[in-house]
Amino acid sequence: xxxxxxSPRGMTPWFGFDRLFEDFDRPFGVAPFGNKGAWAPAVDIxxxxxxxxxxxxxxxxxxxxxxxxxxxxxxxxxxxxKFENEEKKENFHRIERRYGSFERTFALPDTVDADQVSAKxxxxxxxxxxxxxxxxxxxxxxxxx
Amino acid sequence: xxxIQYTQxxxxxxxxxxxxxxxxDVIDADDQYVLEVDLPGVxxxxxxxxxDQGLLVIxxxxxxxxxxxxxxxxxxxxxxxxxxxxxxPEAVDADGITAKFDKGVLEIRVPxxxxxxxxxxx
Numbered sequence: 603x604x605x606x607x608x609s610p611r612g613m614t615p616w617f618g619f620d621r622l623f624e625d626f627d628r629p630f631g632v633a634p635f636g637n638k639g640a641w642a643p644a645v646d647i648x649x650x651x652x653x654x655x656x657x658x659x660x661x662x663x664x665x666x667x668x669x670x671x672x673x674x675x676x677x678x679x680x681x682x683x684k685f686e687n688e689e690k691k692e693n694f695h696r697i698e699r700r701y702g703s704f705e706r707t708f709a710l711p712d713t714v715d716a717d718q719v720s721a722k723x724x725x726x727x728x729x730x731x732x733x734x735x736x737x738x739x740x741x742x743x744x745x746x747x
Numbered sequence: 748x749x750x751i752q753y754t755q756x757x758x759x760x761x762x763x764x765x766x767x768x769x770x771x772d773v774i775d776a777d778d779q780y781v782l783e784v785d786l787p788g789v790x791x792x793x794x795x796x797x798x799d800q801g802l803l804v805i806x807x808x809x810x811x812x813x814x815x816x817x818x819x820x821x822x823x824x825x826x827x828x829x830x831x832x833x834x835x836p837e838a839v840d841a842d843g844i845t846a847k848f849d850k851g852v853l854e855i856r857v858p859x860x861x862x863x864x865x866x867x868x869x
Contacts, residue, residue: 646812647821657812659787659824661851698770699785726787726851 639680640702647708653733654714658706661699661726670721670730675712677719677730680705766806766830773833780857782833787851788812788824796846796855798835805853806830 644659658679660668669680682703710716714732721730774781784805786794794807811826813819835857843858 644823644825645821646819646824648813648815648818649820650818654820655812657788657824659785659851661785661787663850693775694772695775696771696773699772699783700770725789726785 636707637705639704641683641700641704642706643679643700643704645706645708651734653731654710655732656708656728656730658728658730659726660704660723660728663723663726665723668721668723668728670719670728672710672716672719675710675716677708677710677732678705679707679728679730766828767825768831769805769829771805771831771833778859780835780839780859782853782855782857784831784853784855785851786829786848786853789851789853791848791853794848794853796844796853798839798841798844798857801835801837803833803835803855803857804830805832805855 646657648655656677656679660681660683663681663683667681667683669678671678680703683701685701710732713734715735716732719730719732721728723729770785772783774783782803782805786807786809789807789809793809794805797804797806806829808828809826812822812824836859838860840858840860844855846853846855848854
């Protein structure tokens with residue numbers, strides 16, 4: 603991640619200052635932005651030259667119960683793990699697993715192509731891949747007079 | 748919206764050297780005990796379920812999301828060896844225990860055996 607990034611959205615007089623603090627808050631480029639709901643599933647984020655990949659632990663769910671969307675540079679993963687069991691609740695000796703709705707939001711850097719984000723569910727893990735875009739280098743050297 | 752506080756540079760826990768413990772629900776149904784173990788992303792081949800002297804042991808190993816530690820920008824998932832043990836009531840049918848894996852959940856069914864049996868009078 604480079605500290606100097608061209609961002610048309612951030613073109614305020616203090617944009618450089620803002621970016622500095624943003625980068626301070628999010629030292630790894632992509633980081634959880636916020637959580638809502640009864641619980642927050644565990645997430646790993648890793649990055650290589652081609653993509654940023656998220657792996658989210660959401661066991662015992664169906665694809666249709668998961669909602670992944672990209673809006674305004676943010677990736678949001680929502681869902682609900684329903685407490686569904688044929689057994690009566692009073693028969694539970696121990697309940698450690700987490701149930702209910704969840705929502706996690708992540709800030710996507712502008713180095714990824716938001717239109718190409720893909721998601722797949724397998725063995726209780728949701729894998730979201732955000733491919734990176736090749737961009738011409740916008741950074742240029744300003745000559746100091 | 749709530750913001751996560753970054754108090755530690757790693758903002759996550761690296762794979763522990765000691766075994767981690769998966770979350771388990773235990774249900775006492777009429778004719779059996781049911782254990783539901785959350786093991787998302789775990790290969791069923793690497794999981795062992797064993798009943799030894801009244802102790803039901805669930806253990807195995809979970810692969811990390813990525814082999815290269817340096818590739819992570821954020822990490823919360825547990826990886827590596829895991830283990831849980833449960834003291835099982837005496838009256839169970841050890842040979843009848845079944846285990847299946849689906850959508851990242853290991854389900855273990857432990858049939859009960861009737862403590863008292865009515866003897867038919869001939």
